[in-house]
Amino acid sequence: MIIATAGHVDHGKTSLIKALTGKHTDQLTEEQRRGLTIDLGFAWLHEPRVGAVAFVDVPGHARFIRTMLAGLAGADAALLVVAADEGPMPQTLEHLDLLDLLGINRVQVVITAIDRASPAQRAATELAIQEQLETRGMASRPIVAISNLTGEGMAELLAAIRQLALSAAPVDASGPPRFLVDRRFTVTGSGCVVTGTLLSGTLHSGDTLALTPDARNVRIRGIQQDGQPIKQLPAGQRAALNLVGELDEQHPQRGDWLLPAAMHQLSARLDISLRLLPQAKLHRGTLQLLAGASVSSGRVVWLDEQAGLAQVLLDQPLHARVGDSIIVREPAANQTLGGGQVIDPVGRQRGRSKPEHLTRLQALLGVTSPSQALDQELQYQPEVDWPAFVRRWQLTDSRLDEVLDDVSLVRLGNQLLLPQRVEEAELRLLQVMQNSHAEHPEQQGLPQQALLKRAAIGLSVPTSGLLIKRLVTQGQLCQAGGIVALPNHQPRMPDNDQTLWQQVEPLLANAGLRPPIVGELAEQLGQSRADMLAFLRRMQVWGFVLGVAPNRFYLPQQLDALAAIAAELCNEAPDSGFVAAQYRDRSGIGRNLTIQVLEYLDRAGVTWSRQQRRYLQPAWQREIT
Numbered sequence: 001m002i003i004a005t006a007g008h009v010d011h012g013k014t015s016l017i018k019a020l021t022g023k024h025t026d027q028l029t030e031e032q033r034r035g036l037t038i039d040l041g042f043a044w045l046h047e048p049r050v051g052a053v054a055f056v057d058v059p060g061h062a063r064f065i066r067t068m069l070a071g072l073a074g075a076d077a078a079l080l081v082v083a084a085d086e087g088p089m090p091q092t093l094e095h096l097d098l099l100d101l102l103g104i105n106r107v108q109v110v111i112t113a114i115d116r117a118s119p120a121q122r123a124a125t126e127l128a129i130q131e132q133l134e135t136r137g138m139a140s141r142p143i144v145a146i147s148n149l150t151g152e153g154m155a156e157l158l159a160a161i162r163q164l165a166l167s168a169a170p171v172d173a174s175g176p177p178r179f180l181v182d183r184r185f186t187v188t189g190s191g192c193v194v195t196g197t198l199l200s201g202t203l204h205s206g207d208t209l210a211l212t213p214d215a216r217n218v219r220i221r222g223i224q225q226d227g228q229p230i231k232q233l234p235a236g237q238r239a240a241l242n243l244v245g246e247l248d249e250q251h252p253q254r255g256d257w258l259l260p261a262a263m264h265q266l267s268a269r270l271d272i273s274l275r276l277l278p279q280a281k282l283h284r285g286t287l288q289l290l291a292g293a294s295v296s297s298g299r300v301v302w303l304d305e306q307a308g309l310a311q312v313l314l315d316q317p318l319h320a321r322v323g324d325s326i327i328v329r330e331p332a333a334n335q336t337l338g339g340g341q342v343i344d345p346v347g348r349q350r351g352r353s354k355p356e357h358l359t360r361l362q363a364l365l366g367v368t369s370p371s372q373a374l375d376q377e378l379q380y381q382p383e384v385d386w387p388a389f390v391r392r393w394q395l396t397d398s399r400l401d402e403v404l405d406d407v408s409l410v411r412l413g414n415q416l417l418l419p420q421r422v423e424e425a426e427l428r429l430l431q432v433m434q435n436s437h438a439e440h441p442e443q444q445g446l447p448q449q450a451l452l453k454r455a456a457i458g459l460s461v462p463t464s465g466l467l468i469k470r471l472v473t474q475g476q477l478c479q480a481g482g483i484v485a486l487p488n489h490q491p492r493m494p495d496n497d498q499t500l501w502q503q504v505e506p507l508l509a510n511a512g513l514r515p516p517i518v519g520e521l522a523e524q525l526g527q528s529r530a531d532m533l534a535f536l537r538r539m540q541v542w543g544f545v546l547g548v549a550p551n552r553f554y555l556p557q558q559l560d561a562l563a564a565i566a567a568e569l570c571n572e573a574p575d576s577g578f579v580a581a582q583y584r585d586r587s588g589i590g591r592n593l594t595i596q597v598l599e600y601l602d603r604a605g606v607t608w609s610r611q612q613r614r615y616l617q618p619a620w621q622r623e624i625t
Contacts, residue, residue, distance in 0.1 A: 001165045002054045002197060002238055004071050006099060007081035008089035009060035012112035014041065015148040016081060017057045020158070021045050025057040038064060040071045040182060042195065042238070044226040047158075050165035052226065054238040060091050062334055069098065069327060070182050070254060070293035074197030076236065077106035077164050080129070084117035084145065087125040088132055094336055097277055100136045101339030102325045106168075107138060108160050111145040114152065171236030176396050177201030177209070178321070179241070179258040182293045190222070192247050195240045196293075200394060203233040203241070210261040211245075211252055212319045218245035218258065255294025257319045265391040266317035269347035272326050273365055274300070274310040276338035282310075287337070288329040294318055300328055304358050307365075308340070311347050320345040321394045323368065345392055356380060370395060371406035374416070378407075382458050383415040412466040413618040417459075425457040425467055430476060433486050442493045444543030444556070445485030448605060465605055465619030481556030482604045483543040493542065500525070500535060501544065508545070508555050513562065514589050517551045546604075549596040562587075562597055563606045563620055570616050577613035 005013040014037050018024050025041020026032055041057035058071035072078070078099050082092055099107055109129055114122055126143050133140050144160050146153030181196040208219045222242040223230050233239045243252065252258075270291075276282060282300060289296050289312055298314040312326060320326075320342050327339040343364050351357055360380035367373045370393045377384045390400055404411075410422045432455045436446050446454075452464050459467065468484060471477040478487045493501065503525055508515045516524070522532035536553045539545045545553040554562070565587050569578035584594040598614060601607045607614040 001050065001052075001077070001168050001236070002056060002075050003077045003079060003161070003164065004056040004075035004104075005058055005081055006068075006072075006078045006095035006107075007060055008083070008086070008091040008095075009036070009062075011060065011081050011083040011086070011089070011092070012148050013037070013060060013079075013081045014057055016079070016110065016112060016146070017041065017043050017055050019146075019148050019151070019154060020161075021055060025055075036061065039067060045161070046226075047162060047165065050162055052237070053161065053165055054226075056238075060095075062091055062094070065094070065329070065334070065336075066288075066290065066295050068095065069290045072098065072102055072104065073180055073182065073293045074199055074238075075104055076168050077108065078104050079161075080107050080109045082109065082111055082125055082129050083113045084111045084122045084125050085113055087121075087128050092129075093132060096132055096136065096138075097336055098327065098339075100138060101275065101277075101327060101336075103341070105138055106164060107133070108141055108157075108164060109133070109143045110157060111143060112148060114145045115147040115149050171234070172200060173202050173235040174396065174399060175200040175235075176260045176263050176394055177203050177207070177235075177258070178263075178394060179203060179209075180292050181252050181256045181258065182254050184252055184254070187242070190242050192243045192252070193240050194243060194252050195238065197238050198233050198235050200235045201396075202235065203239075205231050208245075209258045210264040211247075212257040212259070212264065213251070213266055213317065215261060215264045216246035216251065217261075218243045218247065218252075255292060255318075257292070259319070259394075263391055263394055264319070265345065266319055267346045268298075268314045268317040269349060270312040270314070270320055270326065270342050271303070271344040271347040271352075271361055272310055272312055272340040272342055273308050274302075274326075274328070274338055274340040275308060277336060280335070280337040282328075282337060286331075288331040289314060290327040290329065291318055291320055291324060297331075303353055303361070307358070307362055309343075309358060309361050309365075310340070311352055322373070322392055346388065370399070370403045374403060374409075375407050378409075378416070378418050378421075382421055383412075383417050383460065383463055385414055386411065386416045387414055389416070412463050412470065415460070415463045415466075417463070422467065425455075425459060425464075426471060426476075428455045428457055429468065429471065430486075433477065433484065437486060437489050440542070442491055442542050444480075444491050445483040445489065446543065447546075448479070448482050448484055449603075451484050461605055462618045465617060469619050481546060481554075481559030482606075483546075483556040485543070491542065491544075497535065497538065500527075501539065504535075504539075505544075505555070508553070508558075513558070513587055514593065515552060515554055515558070518553070519551075546600070548600040549593070552593070552596070559604065559606070562601060563616075566601060566607055566614065567616055567620065575613070577610075577615045579613055583614075 007013055014026055021043040023043040025043050026037055031038050037059045043055045045053040056071045058068040082088055111125055144157045146157055178199045179196055181194045183195040185193055187193050205220055205223050211218045220241050221244050223233050224240045286297050287300055289298050296314045296316050301311050303309040303311055322342055324342045328337045330337055343361055363376045408419055409416045410419055472479050478485055518533050519529050522529045540547045546556055548554050569582050570576045580594055580598055584591055602609055605617055606620050
């Protein structure tokens with residue numbers, strides 16, 4: 001269990017930790033010279049009944065509020081320390097607000113310095129702090145009064161701490177590990193060492209992890225807890241990690257995270273539930289934003305002020321997951337404005353204030369179960385990207401399987417859909433196909449893009465392509481190249497076109513990947529170029545050929561051969577992409593035709609391009625590879 005201190009400067013937090021553990025947590029020379037806590041301090045209490053209790057001592061001075069918040073990250077409970085002879089002071093109240101905003105509601109109030117206070121002062125202090133707890137709706141525990149000087153009340157405090165630890169809810173260690181770094185130093189002979197809190201999962205000596213912010217590869221060479229080596233660290237505990245790997249002077253540092261590479265995600269936009277403190281006002285200027293143990297500048301904009309929905313726009317992206325806490329402060333006035341929890345760690349830039357998006361966020365308010373969240377997500381959007389959902393909720397593969405067992409879903413590529421939505425989309429596609437065959441019996445079928453446009457099923461292009469492949473696999477549709485039809489459809493074209501087609505088809509089929517252009521076909525068959533072009537355009541409308549270029553037509557099945565080359569190049573490349581010159585060399589069709597073919601493959605939904613490289617769409621990955 002991890003317990004942080006809180007309270008005004010000089011109210012005895014550090015002395016209290018020393019009385020409990022025997023360790024003076026002010027380690028810096030400047031701290032010892034000034035008698036003032038500046039940085040975080042750490043100490044351990046080993047209790048036979050509850051095991052190891054880690055204490056994090058935080059600064060009480062207003063100037064060090066950022067450091068104080070870093071100490072609260074990962075804490076299970078807090079000791080709110082108030083001097084009996086002074087009562088609640090400004091930092092007492094701000095620290096109490098911060099505990100409330102962070103959701104640390106297991107607070108043990110400790111009245112110190114009772115040896116310096118009269119009975120009346122002590123009673124007034126207890127009453128004042130009790131009122132402050134009630135004002136914030138925080139659960140009240142019996143207040144413990146102690147003297148660090150005489151030791152009076154320490155037995156009662158130890159009993160209260162023991163009760164805190166025994167009543168703590170177990171931390172789920174089944175998720176992927178998320179280790180929050182709060183300190184870094186160098187040990188001679190060992191190198192880089194960080195301390196921090198494991199918020200979820202389990203760490204083992206030898207594990208390889210990604211270090212935020214840029215996913216550096218690091219390995220845990222050793223783990224120590226209170227100076228003793230251990231082989232593994234469960235969630236909810238603090239430890240020191242000896243790291244090796246891609247390290248430098250800047251990273252790791254306080255606020256960085258260690259987590260599996262698959263869970264690494266940074267975002268500059270966080271959708272949050274925001275609660276402002278009384279009398280606080282939010283403005284659109286630069287604010288100080290604290291998450292985990294990191295501090296960033298940025299802005300906060302209301303999405304729906306009445307519902308408490310806002311978006312944080314960070315100057316520097318950071319790592320967050322659903323449920324993480326955010327504190328908003330006014331740096332100029334050194335004032336806490338409010339705080340909240342992350343609803344979506346990857347907030348939208350476009351459409352963030354649309355009613356349907358706000359309704360989605362409202363539905364997700366307070367949701368703590370991934371299964372419930374997934375069910376809510378699918379009520380307000382047709383599909384959910386499951387790798388993004390996994391990162392949003394930091395789920396292991398086994399936990400994702402449990403979530404999918406709880407919610408009956410269909411998985412198409414990286415997307416999750418409700419079965420009824422898939423069924424509705426499939427029925428719509430089949431109905432459009434039936435209508436098309438009835439209205440145009442001469443057509444071979446519909447190009448996939450035309451079918452999707454007419455059906456308007458409301459799914460993304462990649463998911464729609466995979467849905468068509470699903471119907472093809474089930475035998476409800478057939479597809480040659482990009483032309484889709486019902487399995488029992490037999491096209492009936494006019495007799496004259498049928499006769500000419502029987503001559504044109506073999507000429508195209510036998511030409512490989514470089515079929516003759518329109519003029520060459522016309523010359524071989526004794527037709528005028530204009531008549532041949534008009535014929536091929538009719539064949540294109542009817543789905544018998546594909547107009548890859550204005551002067552060159554392919555058979556639908558030849559599209560598979562063109563796509564197969566793209567698939568081969570993607571499979572061979574480390575980034576699963578290729579450039580036009582590679583396609584030209586592999587296909588042998590020449591530079592100009594290569595450009596035309598690749599542009600057609602993009603239009604046909606086979607490939608997509610980014611920065612002059614092309615990648616396969618998901619539907620064609622499943623079909624070809």
